[in-house]
Amino acid sequence: MPVTVAEEWLNSCSGCEIAILNIGEPLLGLLSELNFVHIPVLMDHKYYGQVGEKTHLEIPEAVVGIITGGIRNEEHLEVALEMRKKCQILIALGTCATDGGIPALINLFDNQDLLDRYYRTTETTDPANPPDQVIPPLLERCYALDEKIKVDISLPGCPPHPDHIAGAILALLKGETPELPTKSVCDTCPTRREGKGAVKKVQRFTRNAHYQIEEPVSSMRCLLEQGWLCLGPVTRAGCSGSQGQAPKCISARVPCQGCYGPVQPKGNQLLDMLNALASNDIDYSSLIDHKFVLSFSGAHCRLNKNAAARPR
Amino acid sequence: MGRVINIQPVTRIEGHARISIHLNDAGGVADTRVHVMGMRGFEKFIEGRPAEEVPKIVTRICGICPWMHHLASNKAVDGCFDAIVPPAGHKLRELVQSMAYINDKILHFFFLAAPDFVLGPDSDYSVRNVIGIAQAAPDLAKQVVQMRYRGQMMIERFAGKVIHPVAAVAGGFSKPLTEADRKDLLAECQALLEFAKYAMELAKTQIFPKYEWEVENLGALTSGFLGTVRPDGSFTLYDGKLRLMKANGTYQDFTYAEYTHYLGEHIEPWSYVKFPYAKAWQEGFSMDLKAPKGIYRANTLARINVADFFHTPLAQAELEEFRAKFGRPAQSTLLYHWARLIELLYACERSLELLEDPEITDPHVRNEVVPTAGRGVGCVEAPRGTLIHDYSTDEKGCITRANLIVGTTHNIAPMNLSAHQAADLLIKNGQINQGLLNRVEMAVRAYDP
Numbered sequence: 001m002p003v004t005v006a007e008e009w010l011n012s013c014s015g016c017e018i019a020i021l022n023i024g025e026p027l028l029g030l031l032s033e034l035n036f037v038h039i040p041v042l043m044d045h046k047y048y049g050q051v052g053e054k055t056h057l058e059i060p061e062a063v064v065g066i067i068t069g070g071i072r073n074e075e076h077l078e079v080a081l082e083m084r085k086k087c088q089i090l091i092a093l094g095t096c097a098t099d100g101g102i103p104a105l106i107n108l109f110d111n112q113d114l115l116d117r118y119y120r121t122t123e124t125t126d127p128a129n130p131p132d133q134v135i136p137p138l139l140e141r142c143y144a145l146d147e148k149i150k151v152d153i154s155l156p157g158c159p160p161h162p163d164h165i166a167g168a169i170l171a172l173l174k175g176e177t178p179e180l181p182t183k184s185v186c187d188t189c190p191t192r193r194e195g196k197g198a199v200k201k202v203q204r205f206t207r208n209a210h211y212q213i214e215e216p217v218s219s220m221r222c223l224l225e226q227g228w229l230c231l232g233p234v235t236r237a238g239c240s241g242s243q244g245q246a247p248k249c250i251s252a253r254v255p256c257q258g259c260y261g262p263v264q265p266k267g268n269q270l271l272d273m274l275n276a277l278a279s280n281d282i283d284y285s286s287l288i289d290h291k292f293v294l295s296f297s298g299a300h301c302r303l304n305k306n307a308a309a310r311p312r
Numbered sequence: 313m314g315r316v317i318n319i320q321p322v323t324r325i326e327g328h329a330r331i332s333i334h335l336n337d338a339g340g341v342a343d344t345r346v347h348v349m350g351m352r353g354f355e356k357f358i359e360g361r362p363a364e365e366v367p368k369i370v371t372r373i374c375g376i377c378p379w380m381h382h383l384a385s386n387k388a389v390d391g392c393f394d395a396i397v398p399p400a401g402h403k404l405r406e407l408v409q410s411m412a413y414i415n416d417k418i419l420h421f422f423f424l425a426a427p428d429f430v431l432g433p434d435s436d437y438s439v440r441n442v443i444g445i446a447q448a449a450p451d452l453a454k455q456v457v458q459m460r461y462r463g464q465m466m467i468e469r470f471a472g473k474v475i476h477p478v479a480a481v482a483g484g485f486s487k488p489l490t491e492a493d494r495k496d497l498l499a500e501c502q503a504l505l506e507f508a509k510y511a512m513e514l515a516k517t518q519i520f521p522k523y524e525w526e527v528e529n530l531g532a533l534t535s536g537f538l539g540t541v542r543p544d545g546s547f548t549l550y551d552g553k554l555r556l557m558k559a560n561g562t563y564q565d566f567t568y569a570e571y572t573h574y575l576g577e578h579i580e581p582w583s584y585v586k587f588p589y590a591k592a593w594q595e596g597f598s599m600d601l602k603a604p605k606g607i608y609r610a611n612t613l614a615r616i617n618v619a620d621f622f623h624t625p626l627a628q629a630e631l632e633e634f635r636a637k638f639g640r641p642a643q644s645t646l647l648y649h650w651a652r653l654i655e656l657l658y659a660c661e662r663s664l665e666l667l668e669d670p671e672i673t674d675p676h677v678r679n680e681v682v683p684t685a686g687r688g689v690g691c692v693e694a695p696r697g698t699l700i701h702d703y704s705t706d707e708k709g710c711i712t713r714a715n716l717i718v719g720t721t722h723n724i725a726p727m728n729l730s731a732h733q734a735a736d737l738l739i740k741n742g743q744i745n746q747g748l749l750n751r752v753e754m755a756v757r758a759y760d761p
Contacts, residue, residue: 011352014326015375015475021423022475024461028454031443042423044323044437044753050746052318075328075349102372105357114353118586119579122355122715123572123702125586126597128579134332134347135584159375159475204709205364205481207680213488239473252472252479253487257368259476288362288708295369 012069100299339742391688401484610697683709
């Protein structure tokens with residue numbers, strides 16, 4: 001008997017859905033064991049009946065529910081509550097769902113600031129009142145899912161690695177709890193570490209890292225030790241998948257951006273990073289924009305419009 | 313006022329939309345609106361961020377075309393910092409863009425649009441999807457999944473991250489292409505070119521001929537077009553000048569920085585998204601079906617309409633056949649799909665051409681940049697239309713203001729018009745059914761929003 005699945009995307013970009021497709025050929029095998037009852041990106045099930053005849057938003061019952069994206073407006077909230085009601089096991093897929101993700105950067109601003117800029121002052125816009133008919137009103141900020149509904153499994157990543165998405169689905173099909181990475185990106189990073197160096201300040205990434213292109217990533221010196229703001233120490237592992245690859249940004253020879261969110265659920269990437277810098281004798285005041293460390297985990301009130309300009 | 317038919321959510325598109333069809337007392341269509349239901353506010357929240365980090369943030373505008381935002385943003389930052397990108401840096405950016413296009417076209421045509429054509433617009437919703445295709449045509453589905461996967465993984469092997477990339481950087485690219493990488497990509501792109509030829513043939517012989525009525529009528533609209541061309545007027549996705557064409561085929565060319573003189577954005581009280589229009593035509597903005605004003609379209613059909621020719625042979629041969637059949641500019645909305653497959657061919661040909669360029673493996677891929685005050689307007693052609701990122705920075709090189717016009721939004725007004733036209737064409741005496749409402753969605757889906 002195939003397992004029923006409902007999937008929804010809220011304040012998101014569809015990258016998580018593309019990551020599901022990037023499972024590749026095993027996906028076709030998985031699909032025969034899954035019975036999707038609702039997934040707007042691929043399937044035409046409608047909230048209010050197929051010809052819009054119903055008055056209440058309805059999603060069919062499913063064993064597994066998958067939600068990507070955080071909650072930013074009243075429709076997101078309504079859909080999230082309906083998904084919780086109809087799904088036995090609810091997966092928060094991707095860092096927007098688990099920690100707010102990039103869209104939670106908006107928590108640094110008032111809704112009014114946003115609406116004024118977008119509808120009144122951009123260079124090409126004929127200014128007018130912000131729209132307010134039919135569309136769902138914004139909530140006061142951007143929330144992670146678990147701030148509004150109970151989440152059973154958190155699978156972060158921007159996007160989550162297809163290995164872990166497939167692994168989680170397979171585990172659930174067998175009635176098991178999925179095993180997900182719990183370490184930090186540094187723990188999965190093969191770069192060469194030599195210990196504290198001469199670096200005293202964090203540099204901006206205005207030139208390329210030092211490495212030999214014909215050599216593997218494992219022969220490149222740790223990017224934090226090279227003096228870049230690499231968020232590997234404070235970011236949950238997972239982007240390297242389960243086949244022993246190097247972390248993805250490191251493979252591109254670019255510092256970790258922190259896209260899997262904090263190592264510990266609801267941890268604070270900024271506080272942890274300030275500690276990591278201090279323990280390496282690097283002056284944290286050299287960070288040009290410390291809020292940037294929370295780019296992926298600004299929900300749970302981590303980012304707000306009163307955030308201090310400088311860390312204390 | 314009669315009842316309102318609510319199609320919610322619009323499905324097999326990227327994003328959150330709803331269509332409301334307003335009927336009059338006689339059961340005819342009085343109005344149709346496509347509402348975009350969310351906003352995230354990238355233009356606001358990149359304010360204050362160090363500009364060189366922004367190309368890694370704005371990727372999250374779209375998980376299907378993150379490379380396009382990544383590249384347009386890098387170009388804008390290059391402009392703010394007065395950076396000179398070395399030739400290999402530009403070529404690697406364009407190479408990855410072309411390869412990302414291949415995957416995007418396969419995704420849209422086969423995963424999102426094809427269920428309407430392969431299974432039929434009236435088939436039951438529970439099978440009218442890619443899973444239904446996997447059951448009805450397992451060999452085709454397997455091939456499509458494999459080819460798209462190979463396309464994604466080849467980018468990932470070279471550039472580290474394919475969804476939400478980081479490898480393009482202010483001043484160039486983060487790593488050069490080795491000879492081993494080049495050979496790997498060459499083999500993959502050759503295989504994808506063969507698949508592109510197969511897809512074009514399949515569509516021309518087995519899919520489009522069955523839907524002549526839909527192609528002729530569904531979402532029909534007469535509009536202008538916006539795209540990018542090289543200095544010689546030929547087709548390009550990566551860099552050139554913008555071309556705004558009127559429905560009569562006359563056009564104006566302009567530089568990226570001049571976009572504010574040519575394009576405006578209108579606001580409607582019932583949709584979060586703004587409605588770009590051709591300000592340069594000085595006729596204002598109107599979505600009146602009988603007398604639309606300022607309406608132009610972007611995305612595949614627009615690009616092949618504004619370009620004088622393709623410089624790659626297979627795409628050029630297809631363009632000649634297309635123009636002989638449909639004229640220039642071609643207007644039928646469902647021809648977006650046909651144009652999409654021509655672009656798939658081009659993307660494969662262009663990737664191969666770049667991979668054969670001796671400069672592509674030049675190790676000098678990035679110049680150091682110096683954060684400073686400035687302004688930069690960066691554009692590329694995203695799959696869904698001309699993508700504009702316009703930033704200003706302060707003396708520390710942090711963003712002070714940003715204005716974005718994102719590919720899909722150019723087509724927001726046209727989508728409203730096409731949905732309205734389709735509803736008007738199909739709904740008589742208030743009679744509706746699932747297949748009919750799906751055809752209204754097909755008029756929207758053609759734009760690949």
